[in-house]
Amino acid sequence: MLADAVVKTTCAYCGVGCGIAATVTDAAARVVDIKGDITHPANFGRLCSKGSSLGETVSLEGRQLVPEINGQPVAWATATTKIASEFKRIRDQHGPDAIAFYVSGQLLTEDYYVANKLMKGFIGSANIDTNSRLCMSSAVAGYKRAFGADSVPASYEDFAHAELMVLVGSNTAWCHPIIFQRIKAIKAEKPNLKVVVIDPRETATHEIADLHLPIKSGGDVLLFNALLAELAERGAVDTLFTAAHCTGLEAAVASAKADRGDRATLAARLGIPADRLHTFFDWFTATERTLTMYSMGVNQSSAGTDKANAIINCHLATGRIGKPGAAPFSLTGQPNAMGGREAGGLANMLAAHMDLENPAHRERVQRFWGAPSIPQQPGLKAVDLFDAVHEGKVKAVWIMATNPVVSLPNADRVRAALEKCELVIVSDCIADTDTMRLAHIKLPALGWGEKDGTVTNSERRISRQRGLLPPPGEARPDWWALAAVAKAMGYAEAFAYDHPAQIFREHAALSAFENNAESGIRDFNIGLLAQLDNREYNALKPVQWPVTPDAPLGTERLFTDNRFYTPDGKARLVPLAYRAPVNALSADYPLVLNTGRIRDQWHTMTRSGLTPRLLQHIGEPFAEMHPDEAKNRGLTEGGLVRLSSRWGKAVARVQFSTGQQPGHVFMPMHWTGVLSRSGRVGAVVNPAVDPVSGQPENKHTPVAAERYPAAWHGYLLSRAPLALPAVDYAVAIRLDNGWRYELANDHVPDDWTGWATAWLQQPEGEVLEYQDVTRGIHRYAWIADSVLAALAFFGPEAELPPRAWLQSLLGKPVDALSRRALLSGKPADPEADVGRIICACFGVGEKTITRAIGQQNLKNVAEIGKCLKAGTNCGSCQPELKKLIPCEAIPA
Known part of the structure; x- marks a missing residue:
């Protein structure tokens, strides 16, 4: 890719499917400038905080760059041959249903298509499901x-x-x-x-x-x-x-x-x-x-x-x-959940929106693929799939671009299932995830900015995701790895792909294959795109399916002719009756736990967690509760609460909200075992599923909430990353200039200085120290080569000196003035403390905003934007900005 060439691609996050105009300004250093694509009809140039920070996620830090078997680097041929031989052995001994794939809405459509074809057409099982099962x-x-x-x-x-x-x-x-x-x-x-x-x-x-x-x-x-x-x-x-x-x-x-x-x-x-x-x-x-x-x-x-x-x-x-x-x-959750649905990524579907349980559809797909057979029964859906792994029915599972040890319900059982599975293969771009830690075979996948293919957004719009940077190390596309295994299993002719355009053409051709009045008209049809050559595919502009001779520019709206895709062409109204959630509240578990996403993070933070500014608005797992509910349970805002269910436990920071109903608690889904000691809410979530879709009940888990009995709270700032210490509550938060670790435990160390120094592994240098043993307060600053290398504050209460100013000092020279102020936690110049970040797009803190409101008499969000730029990019922080303005309120 030529430096300074603008590449039009698509965002890697939610299902909105925003277009991005990316420019590689320094290929060697992997520096990429990100702007919204003003020509893309999904966003017309606008990007949210996550999308606009994608350029900060393309470094090689933490990347899986070579294949590994049992922790040892190997060549790709060795890895794919091993996978193929194990698949054949397991299929011969236990049948094809002893093998499973678990894939992801983070895959491109071309990846999905090849995975579905290999599993359903050639391995001979329908045991391929996707994390889109959890959302769509x-x-x-x-x-x-x-x-x-x-x-x-x-x-x-x-x-x-x-x-x-x-x-x-x-x-x-x-x-x-x-x-x-x-x-x-x-x-x-x-x-x-x-x-x-x-x-x-x-x-x-x-x-x-x-x-x-x-x-x-x-x-x-x-x-x-x-x-x-x-x-x-x-x-x-x-x-x-x-x-x-x-x-x-x-x-x-x-x-x-x-x-x-x-x-x-x-x-x-x-x-x-x-x-x-x-x-x-x-x-x-x-x-x-x-x-x-x-x-x-x-x-x-x-x-x-x-x-x-x-x-x-x-x-x-x-x-x-x-x-x-x-x-x-x-509204679709993931960037390519829709593309996965089109390619048959769900265990009960075939490619091109054909049905696995329809004999005519099975025969049609088998004939088109030239496949040995197509399974006649749906495969295992996500929750059932990992239950089958736990029970030993599934002997081998290949997990691609997802982190089920964090994201699935009853997540501790998922972890236990993988711990005892015969063969766990994980394809990912990041080397250290909760799921990757359990892999026998690790495969280095391409990440955003390297992948090349298509995605489909919530409105059926197919867009190109284009590579900006060369593949790092031995990383390869997911479709390439799948095809290599297929070839090693003896299916070379059916998987002779060397470019994603070939796969897309086949996918498009299948969508139109026998899609007519005589055989039955199907909704998904992009047959007109099956003739694209590589150059035309590379230049493909966003288009909504169906794309047919009757609609060569795509289709904005379906059912304008009032004809549906049922046998008689009529839509079905379904008689329904209310059913209460499967697991009822009880005296032991009296609260409803609801989980979901927050503004600046994505799924299990594998990508968004690489961006320091996205962690400054909300850096820790939290439990949002109504103030009355929390106080009745002896909880204080900013303190810690332990949530427990029949399935597991988590500890989170208490956050008050009058917008939360009494009897309810909300906790975000993002924190992992890599980044936190006890923040995996998936361990708490109940595994009940919808009987039709198999989708889990993530919005209603009966839980108990009790004050976490912390003997001390603390935080440590470090220029270098550290392993999480062996305490009950620990969260790692990436900063621009280092790391912050939020900590708590139910018993105190025998030797505070020794414990902190041993964990920090700090090189020799000066240590500033303040201790008030009677009050249980211990504060340290480590100075190496005249700059602040680390700082730690510990005390008996959750309320500690603010972090924002102190963490801005990491790596900076320590002069006489700041030396005196360090252990007090208070800057000599109050305006040096910007406070908690409210606007992630421009890094504007709460104290900066409130000072500007008071000093310049700012009366609304627009005036704050003109003064500080806060709220002028994606606008997601505007509700919080309103709350900072006196007499300003959000409508009920």
Whole structure:
């Protein structure tokens, strides 16, 4: 790649699918300048804090650069031959179902396609599933039940046409920031646009809410069944549309009315004030152009598929589909969860949206691939797959681009399963992850900035992800590693790929293969792209499928012809009844644990954790609780709480929020065993799954919460990275100039100085020390070569001197003034302390902002932006900025 050449690629994070214009300014040093691509229709140049920091994640620090077998570096040929021989041995001894792949929405479509082809077509098992099972499978199942196919009907262009937007189970502001900013801008231009947010928590998304429905956890089916009953009784059903294009209306309405029961008690059952509930019913009934957007709060449930269909039922009953601004729209979690669905990455699907349980589809795919056989039964879904590993039924598992020891529910059982599995293969770009630590064979994969292929976003838009930098070391594309194993197993002819364009052409050709009126029309069809040569593939512009002779430029909106992909061409309304979450609360576990993402981090932080500025806003795992709930349990803000369930435990920092319901607690999913001693919330999450989709219940785990009995709290700042110490609570936080370690334990060291010095392994130099043994306060500063090399503060309480100013001193010369101030934790110049970072995009701290507000009489977010730039990039910090302004408030 030529230096200073602009390469248009796609972001590696959420399902918005933002375009990026990247410039390699120093190839040798791997320096990349990141800007939003103003021509990309998903984001028109805007990027969130994560996307704009991608250039900070492409260094070679911590990379897996060579294949390894049992910890020893080997050649690729040795590794792939070993994998192939073990697969053949296990298949011969135990059958093909003793082998499994667990893949990821971080893979490119070309990777997914080759993995699915190898497993289902040539190894002969359907045991390939994906971490998209954890985020999107309920949405998929809901669409398939209603439409006959996994057809996302809407487009981002529908935002501008909608007159009512309903956001269900989606903290869009933090999880899909560019979509949120787009909606926010449209709302500013269209004062009559109404936004309803349905979520048990009050989140940053409420900044744009006209109405918030804080329903009880798991109550979505009851709410939308009640809405359907109201629509029927108010005469809002589109009888012409439903008679001609739907089935199941009467049964669905009858079930909804029975489920709703007594109107007088409905609001109490849902936990919603009656006036808000009726306002929602009024708005939905009266507004033709209604767009309902839903995400993990709907999908991650033991009733997730029913929740999705309850929403879709209301749109079908009113004919609000296939029209501008009117659709049930699932917001995808990962950058290529959609591409994985297209390529058959789920255990119950075939490639090109064909069904594994359909004999005609199996025969068609087998014939197209020239495969020995296609399994006749679905494979194991994610939770069941790792249960089978634990039980010894699956003898070999190949995990690609994901970290299930952190992200799956009942994560300690997942770790135990891999510890006793015969053969664990892990492909990853990072050498040290919780899952990589358990691998017998480690394969070095390409990371973002090196990969070359396609991804598909939430609105069915296929975009190119292009390589900017050469492959480091022996790292190779995932499709290449899969093909190498396939060749070593004897399938060279079927896997003779040497460029991702070949795979894409085959994928596109399969999508159009016997996709016609005679054989049955399928929704996913990009057959027109099967003729692209390598040059045209390299130049491919973003396009929404289907891409056919009738729609050569792609398709913005589905179902405009009112024809669906069921045998009779009619959509299905599904009769539903509310089911409580599988695991009920009890005296031992009286609180509901809800998990999810935060603003500046992604999944298990393998990539986003490499960026120091993304860790300055929220650097530790936290448990968000209502102040009254926390105080009743003896918890203080900033203190530590131990959450425990029937499955495991975690310790987190207490964070108060009046937007959290009493009886509930929220904890983010991101922290791993590599970065924290006890922050893996997946160990706590219950393994209940939706019976249709197999998606886990990440939003409802019964837990207990108790004060963690810390004998001391502390933090240590170090220029060099350190191993986590053997204490109960430890979190490693990357800084621009070193590392911070937050610590706590239930007993004190016999020798504070010796313990801290031994852990630090500090080279010889001067040690400044302050100890108040009576009060249990111990403070140290290590100075080497006249600069601050490390600093540690320990005390009996969680409240310690602020970190921001002290960590800014790491690596700087220690003069007489700062020497006196170091162990006090207070700068001589108060303005040197910027405070906790609020705006990650520009690194603007809370104290800097509040000083500017007071000194310059800033009255709103716009004035803060002009003064400090805070909030002027992705806008995700704007709700927090508002809270810092006197008399400013976010609408309820």
